[in-house]
Structures are given as structure tokens and as C-alpha cells.
Amino acid sequence: MVRALDYPMGNASTFSENMAYRRIADLSLRVVIGGLGPDEFPMGYVRQTLVLFGPEKVLAAGLEAYRPLAGKLLHPAEQPLAPAEAVARLVLRGPDPEGRIRDLVADAFDRVGGDLARGLTLADLATAWLPLVMTSDKLASAYALERRSPYLARDLVELSYRLPASHKITDPAQGKLILRDGAKALGLPREVWASRDKLGFASPVPAWLNGQLAAWADAAIKTALADAPPAWRPLLETGLAPGGRFDRTRMQALMAAAWFSDQPVRAAA
Incomplete structure (x- = not known):
């Protein structure tokens, strides 16, 4: 994995993605469809809901498994954190001795003039986005796979970014509202559009x-x-x-x- 990435990427989901590509290549398939985009723009990450709704409402919505992540937002004096500081705490999963992540997040929020949902999107694009794209492209290429990302079509990205937060999330446990509504309208099963959690590409x-x-x-x-x-x-x-x-x-x-x-x-x- 490290040789394929040529970079010391420290996200554990890298292992899951690598094994998926290996299995796909073993099946002699050569083109894969990826899901990059919906979590960043129509609000699909639990860390986004923690900032939008607060940790108490998120845990009460049935996402108790995320209590360790929610704990990053607890303040000794029970004072609410500024959104940029909250996001930085949630994004950081390791050391940031020079404060580079906090600077990137602060700059993202400075650009949006108080629009919290758009600030969250820009913060993701400034921090976690590049490693995700680079990891997916390099690991897929290591198995001679062509990886396509339909959610990153320019028109769709621009529309998603412009949409108000009410079209993206109204329930702490159900982000990507416009995609859920679209799936429901197309007649997809309820277990697809009504799931109450963003199931990440996790691994043990x-x-x-x-x-x-x-x-x-x-x-x-x-x-x-x-x-x-x-x-x-x-x-x-x-x-x-x-x-x-x-x-x-x-x-x-x-x-x-x-x-x-x-x-x-x-x-x-």
C-alpha cells in the first residue's frame, strides 16, 4: 500500500479500499464507480452533524457509537466552541504541532461569511479532500483500474454547494437529504434512502x-x-x-x- 501511495497516508480506511480494489481486479473488472463527493457537499459526515446540531442531539438521534468523536467537542466550562475550532478538533486524528490544520479550517470559515454548511464543505475540501482523492486514484491505479466519480461532475458539485442547508440535512442521523429524496422518488428500497447513519468505509x-x-x-x-x-x-x-x-x-x-x-x-x- 505504501509503495502504491508513495506517501505515508494514515487513514485506516485505506486498507479497506486497497482490499476492495484487489478483489475487483481479481474479478477481471477494469472500471469502478466511486462515491467521492456527496459527503462533502450534501452533508454526509457525522463530524458535520456534530457541528451543525451539537453532540447531545447527535447522540440522542441514535449515533451512540460516535460518543468518542463527540467527546472532542466537550468543553470544561460547558461553553460552545467556535465552529472552526470544533471542526479542527473533529478532523484531527493525530498530532498537528504547527497548527496547519487549524489554519486551513479557520481560512475556510473566513471565506463563507457565516454560512456554516458551506464552511464545513470548504473545511473538508481544504483538509481531508486531497488525501481522499489521491488515495483512491493511486490505489485504483495500482491494480490497473479506472476509477470514475460521477458525483464530481462540475454542474452537480456547483449545484450541491449552492443548495441551502435545509436541502442537505434536517436530521442529525440523516444527511444527504436531496440524494435520499431522489432515491425515494426513483423507487429504491427504503433501506437505501432511510438508513440512519453514514456508514464509512471502515475496517478493524x-x-x-x-x-x-x-x-x-x-x-x-x-x-x-x-x-x-x-x-x-x-x-x-x-x-x-x-x-x-x-x-x-x-x-x-x-x-x-x-x-x-x-x-x-x-x-x-
Whole structure:
């Protein structure tokens, strides 16, 4: 995966996507349709609903599994966080020592003049979007697959961005309202358009790295630490501590260790 990406991407869903492409290629298929776009524009991420509605309403809507993520918005004095700070806390799944993520999010909200939904979209495009697109393209290409993203058609993207929030989400557990309405109008089954959760492309990688694969992950990270330059050491060292369900620090450290350890081999080749 690291060689295909040529970049130390630390999102655990990368593993799920890689395995899906491998299986598709094994079936001798050569073109795949991807779903990039609806979560960013018509409000499909749980982190967006946490900012729009607040953690209490989101948890009460039946998304109790996201309590660890909602906990990032709890304030000691019970004072509400500014939207930009709330988004930065939710986006961050690892260290941000130079505050680059917070700067990108703050700039996104400065551009929209108080439109919270559009601010959330721009914040996603400024932070998580590029890694998602790059990961999908590079992993698909590694298996000689052509990946198409119909939701990124320019007219659809521009329309989605312009739509008011009331056309995107009115229920904390059901974003992408306009797509749900469209699916319902087309006669698709209720289980498609009435699902109450954004089911991400998740995998048990974090649980593996803290459980059955803990010793293997620690050994890989420590091996990289032995020769890592000073700038790399903080990221690698934080990966030696176990993380929770929504913490990507350990995965980030492992991917960085694999990328760093592979450099001499690639240079020789």
C-alpha cells in the first residue's frame, strides 16, 4: 500500500479500499464507480452533524457509537466552541504541532461569511479532500483500474454547494437529504434512502493494531525510530501508545515507518 501511495497516508480506511480494489481486479473488472463527493457537499459526515446540531442531539438521534468523536467537542466550562475550532478538533486524528490544520479550517470559515454548511464543505475540501482523492486514484491505479466519480461532475458539485442547508440535512442521523429524496422518488428500497447513519468505509485496523498486531506494529515503528531523523521522531513515538476508535496516530506512525523504511530499497531500485 505504501509503495502504491508513495506517501505515508494514515487513514485506516485505506486498507479497506486497497482490499476492495484487489478483489475487483481479481474479478477481471477494469472500471469502478466511486462515491467521492456527496459527503462533502450534501452533508454526509457525522463530524458535520456534530457541528451543525451539537453532540447531545447527535447522540440522542441514535449515533451512540460516535460518543468518542463527540467527546472532542466537550468543553470544561460547558461553553460552545467556535465552529472552526470544533471542526479542527473533529478532523484531527493525530498530532498537528504547527497548527496547519487549524489554519486551513479557520481560512475556510473566513471565506463563507457565516454560512456554516458551506464552511464545513470548504473545511473538508481544504483538509481531508486531497488525501481522499489521491488515495483512491493511486490505489485504483495500482491494480490497473479506472476509477470514475460521477458525483464530481462540475454542474452537480456547483449545484450541491449552492443548495441551502435545509436541502442537505434536517436530521442529525440523516444527511444527504436531496440524494435520499431522489432515491425515494426513483423507487429504491427504503433501506437505501432511510438508513440512519453514514456508514464509512471502515475496517478493524485500529483494533488490530492495539490487539493482535500490537507487537508487530510496535516492532515496525521502533525499527524506523532507530534511524529516523529528528523531524520524524515525534510522530513515530506517539504511535507507540494505544489509540481509540477515532484516533489515527498509531496508523499514521505505522504507515510513516513503512514509508521511511522503504526509502533505501526504492532508492537502490
